[in-house]
Amino acid sequence: MNKTMETLHSMRSIRKFSDMEIEGKKLEEILETTLRTANSGGRQVYSVVVVDDRKLLDEYFFKANKALVFCVDFNRWIDCANHLNHSIQVGDIRGFFLGNIDAIMASQTAIIAAKSLGIDSLATSKLFRMELEKVYKILNLPDKYCFPLISICLGYAKEEPEHFKGRVRKGVIHYNKYQRLSSKEIEEIIDEYDKEENHFSSLTKEDIQKEGYKGFLDKYFSNWDGSFPEEQIKDCYKKLKKVGFFEKM
Ligand SMILES: Cc1cc2nc3c(=O)[nH]c(=O)nc-3n(C[C@H](O)[C@H](O)[C@H](O)COP(=O)(O)O)c2cc1C
Structure with missing residues (x-):
């Protein structure tokens, strides 16, 4: 290197x-x-x-x-x-x-x-x-x-x-054409998040399963659906309009 x-x-x-x-x-x-x-x-x-x-x-x-x-x-x-x-x-x-x-x-x-x-x-x-x-x-x-x-x-x-966080490669890098993931590949990606060497969580998969989840990503999605507080989103749209970036909409 x-x-x-x-x-x-x-x-x-x-x-x-x-x-x-x-x-x-x-x-x-x-x-x-x-x-x-x-x-x-x-x-x-x-x-x-x-x-x-x-x-x-x-x-x-x-x-x-x-x-x-x-x-x-x-x-x-x-x-x-x-x-x-x-x-x-x-x-x-x-x-x-x-x-x-x-x-x-x-x-x-x-x-x-x-x-x-x-x-x-x-x-x-x-x-x-x-x-x-x-x-x-x-x-x-x-x-x-x-x-x-x-x-x-x-x-x-x-x-x-304590550790370096891992990175996912499958589904991130595509060659020539974008390839949708098969179910098997999706499962492989989900497994990546549970590999201890990737350190996405400080807990082991077993610990996470003891909490009642299938693994790291199951816990992640169970706890956050990706939404941000409504008032923050509204504030962001309002400000973007005010500063002039969406005048033509
Ligand atoms: C756009 C962006 C926003 C981020 N915001 C935060 C943040 O508000 N708080 C925080 O602790 N880390 C934040 N991060 C850091 C990421 O959580 C971090 O890069 C990611 O978990 C990977 O970990 P690593 O950089 O240690 O490899 C942000 C990173 C990016 C690129």
Whole structure:
């Protein structure tokens, strides 16, 4: 495995960060590298809010040493166009997707760049779980054409997770054509979640079965049907409309 692959394979989420400061030079390197990410049409329709305010980090970003909030953001692009007396269209779903992709790809670059410097991270969608108007206020985000998608908490690990979480491959990777899964393959995937070496649960399959479930995924689906609180969903739709990304709907 080459050095890059080693870095990628060593990645795992850290949720407890030490007090150790990320050196300013390293943070700059992470940001500079992040900017190298491919982006739609060379427009870089995203922005990054670097958070180093201790109170904000403690409250919203897992007490990390720094956090990077990646937003879909067309404001810089609009400002440049307007300055040159052009008006441009950005309030549609396609633009929103492209901004999403720019922001998410850049956030993964930041995670990898950080890890290559020995700095750990956690990606979190925690801001979604907050009242969005409050998030906009805290971060002073523009009212239009900007949406905070994902936050990357950065710091040095205080506590290592006990194990690496496994990954499923079957049904994820397809060659040439998408292949629907057979019942046998579905069963194989469900079994993956129960393999101890994958550490999807801290409990063994036997322990989970003692609780009355068939295994990890049966317990998972029994306890969460994938829905988020109704008011959070409504808040999200409302805000997306207000910021202008679904004007053409
Ligand atoms: C979009 C996204 C949102 C996430 N949000 C959270 C979160 O709010 N809280 C958390 O503890 N982990 C969060 N995670 C981390 C995942 O739980 C973690 O990546 C996954 O369980 C795999 O574990 P690993 O990264 O340690 O391999 C998030 C990851 C992603 C990509």
